[in-house]
Each structure stands twice: as C-alpha cells, then as structure tokens.
Amino acid sequence: MTNERPLLLLSNDDGVNAKGIQELIAALRTVADLIVVAPDGPRSGSSGAITSEHPLRCTKMRQEPGLIVYKCSGSPVDCVKLALHALVPRKPDMVIGGINHGDNSSVNVHYSGTMGVVIEGCLKGIPSVGFSLCNHSADADFSATLPYVRRIVEEVLAKGLPVGKCLNVNFPDTNELKGVRICRQTDGVWTNEFVKADHPRGGYYYWLTGEYQNNEPDAEDTDHWALEHGYVAITPTQIDVTAYSLMEDLKHWNWNV
Amino acid sequence: MTNERPLLLLSNDDGVNAKGIQELIAALRTVADLIVVAPDGPRSGSSGAITSEHPLRCTKMRQEPGLIVYKCSGSPVDCVKLALHALVPRKPDMVIGGINHGDNSSVNVHYSGTMGVVIEGCLKGIPSVGFSLCNHSADADFSATLPYVRRIVEEVLAKGLPVGKCLNVNFPDTNELKGVRICRQTDGVWTNEFVKADHPRGGYYYWLTGEYQNNEPDAEDTDHWALEHGYVAITPTQIDVTAYSLMEDLKHWNWNV
DSSP: OSOOOOEEEEEEOTTTTTTHHHHHHHHTOOOTTEEEEEESSSSTTTTTOOOOOOOOOOOEEEETTEEEEEEEEEEEEHHHHHHHIIISSSSSEEEEEEEEEEEOOGGGGGGOOHHHHHHHHHHHTTTTTEEEEEOOOOOOOOOOHHHHHHHHHHHHHHHOOTTTTEEEEEEOOOOOOOOEEEOOOOOOOEEEEEEEOOOSSEEEEEEEEOEEESSSSTTTTTHHHHHHHTOEEEEEEESSBHHHHHHHHHHOOOOOO | OOSOOOOOEEEEEEESSHHHHHHHHHHHHTEEEEEEEEEEOOOOOOOOOOSSSSOOEEEEEEEEETEEEEESSSHHHHHHHHHIIIIOSSOSEEEEEEEEOOOOOGGGGGGGGGHHHHHHHHHHTTOOEEEEEEEETTTTTGGGHHHHHHHHHHHHHHHHOOTTTTEEEEEOSSSSSOOOOEEEEOOOEEOOOOOEEOOTSSSSSEOOOOEEEESTOOOBBHHHHHHTTTTOOOEEESSOOOOOOHHHHHHTSSOOO
C-alpha cells in the first residue's frame, strides 16, 4: 500500500462474502486503499458483542495492490479490534461498517453489528461511518447508494469528525434517492417479537421476528421519517451515553443504606 | 404471584447459575416478586446482541411463591425480549441486570451484556437498572453491595425513571463502601487487546484480553473516579445516542452527488 492514499478499514455483520461489503469494496477502491476484516459468516444483530470465551482465528483471503481482505471467526467488533491490534499497516483514516442488508435507523442502532463496527472505530479515536440499506435480501440492489457512499466517505475524509462522534447512514430501498437529511434517532419499539412453535421432542422453541412501531411517525427531523420519504438519513451518533439531564435530580434521591 | 408486591424481571450475562444473580435473587426476594430469565451459560461481552439465526429454547428451573426462574438458550437481550413477550404474568415494574462479575463503567457499557439487559428493558419503557461489581471472580464477594442494591431498587420503584433513561450502577471491590456518587461515563479506551499464540495446525489464534486506559483519571465526576475512590458509581444512561451537538454543523457539509 502507498502512503499517499487514505487507508480505510472495512467490516460488517453480514459476513465477508455478503453482497453489501463487496459492493462497498468496489465503490471505495477508487477513493482509498482498503483493508477488509470481516466475519467469516453472518453475524446480524451482534451489536457491540465481543468474544471472550473462545479464541479468534483470522485468514487472509485476498491481496492485491490497494486491497487486503481477511475473514475472522469472531464478531464484527472483534474484527475491528483485531484489525487495529494486529493487521493494519498503520492507523486507518476511517473505519467503515456495511453496507448492511437491513435498516439500522431508530432503536436498531442498539442491536446492529454494523454500528458495533462503527462505535468500536469511534471508541478507538478514528472517524467512523456505518452504511445500511433498508432491504434484508441477500441480493439487494445497492447501486443507488454507491455515489452517496463515496461522497460521504470523501466528505468525512476531508472534514474529519469530532472525537467520540460517528455517523449512522441509512438508505431507503429505492432507486430515486431525494438527497441527504441530517436526522436524530427515531423513538420506536419492536413488538410481537417471537413466533412460537412446538419442538418435535417436547416443549416449545421461539424464533425472533417482530414488527417495528414508530412512536413519532410525523416527526420530520427523525431518521425513520427521512427513510419513509425517500431521503438518505444521516444520524450523528455518540459514544457517551450518559443521561446528563438526569444527573442533578438523582443527586437528591435517598441512597443512604 | 400476588398483585400487591412489585414484580421485577431479572437477567444477567454470566448465566443463570452465576453467584451474582443468585445473590441478587436472595437480596430482592424480600422486596418484590421475582421472575428470572437468564442465559443457560456465560454470555459475557454480549452487549445488545440478539439471536436471529437460531431458535431459542427456554426451560423453567424453579417455581416457588414469589419466584420463578427460567434458563434460556439465547443472549441476555433475547432473555428480556422473550420474558416480556411470553413469560411474565404482567408488565414488570422494573428490569434488573446483574449482579455482574466485572466492571461495566466507562466504555464497558458498550460491550456489557448486563447493560444490554438494562437497555432492552429501557427500550420497552420499563425502569431498568444494571448492577456490576468490579471483580471478575466466579466466587466474588457481593455482600457489601446488597444493602445498596435493595436501597437503589426501592428508590427507583418509589420514584420511577424518565422514559428512555436507565441506571448503570457499579460497585468497587471493597467491603468499605463510602456511599453513592452520581457520575458521568468516563472517557477511556482498551489497549493491547489480544494475546497471539501459535495454532498447533499452523497459523495463529488470538485471545481477547486488554488493558483499560483512563483518559481522564483526575475527573471527579466520572464513574471510574468514583470506583477508584471507594464509592458506588451510579451513571444515568440514555438510549437516544444521537449526537445532537453535531447536527447543525453537518447540515452545511457537501452531500451532493
């Protein structure tokens, strides 16, 4: 790899062979040198999970000028940690998660392995961005997202991001994107989350599923509203989760034992 | 279960048989009716992970007046979701995670399965609190924490918590607790995160480990400072992770494709 071009670390939660990350690689090869360290299979819903009970293995799959690809046995966050600890030739200029097959707006940020990647990059002091498309299909069409992916990466490379802040970028599933909106996280909740079935050897088993309920469908400053109306939703996200507004109040509660 | 006593949903990430949750059960049986739905084995570092690729199974282990205990094959968040969907007799008055074997202050909130439990309870609109002791040992001594656990639970039952806000409570590993401090999340980072070893069949494997680095050791309003100085650290935590301070600035960046 040369020193002149930016270096981007890419990962995801759908696995190294997913179409989303392969499209991301193709879109960003013209912009930067890439090192890809991604899970060896699907890890959807991994959130910020890390692997402490098992060792990790990592295998180089591909090496070309400007591109190295590893697969790793761990979680998305493990991939970022291992990449930064042992695999990158220098500190990357950005960490990028995605492109995810599925919506990571609203409360999904808390479950998303893609955003796990991004938050880990941010925790390590590197400008970090997650990209997600609101389509779960393995063969989803990412083509409309790619010009935006390149523009957003170029803009973040040029301007940087404040320490402790990252971007959660979601694309509606349409070929006619109306442009970008800067959003806040929508207040929503998952309901009816399980399907119950009889187990052939007795008892039940449960499959996670669910329906998303938007608690503020008319709020035009939210990421879900933007997606519903055909816009690219950029939700700036922070790693300090302190509820500052509650601190003063709590100091006057009775905590004496 | 009677209708007069509060109902508390308990889970953790160390597994249903861990000493921490067993001590929690013993400490809270005098305060409320308890339903425990916890992982069937260790799930440390699960964060907000959910299980979408496999079905879940759940088994009742114990039923006595005021106490029902289930073990579940999934993650800590799966346990909370499944409990609320299928196992609780009514909406619990609180969701409680812990008592965790290990420190969940500072950036650990992003990796913690205990806080995954708490954030899930909070996402479901239920007052939620996580308890963690800064000692990883399986036989850690939780005795000094228990009067505080009861007091904090009673206080939250009496006063409630604002929607979208939960508490991350960490205890230093000492028998001489100096009282409670209301804190913010410490700015810190994990370094030297892997030990590399030769794999007997070639190549390497990596164990996650690491050293915590406090980036603001003198900041007296942080949770890590409180713990270092013998106080119980209560860090109010929120589920809206929008970086509001960055929104106006981002609206003036060039996002045109």
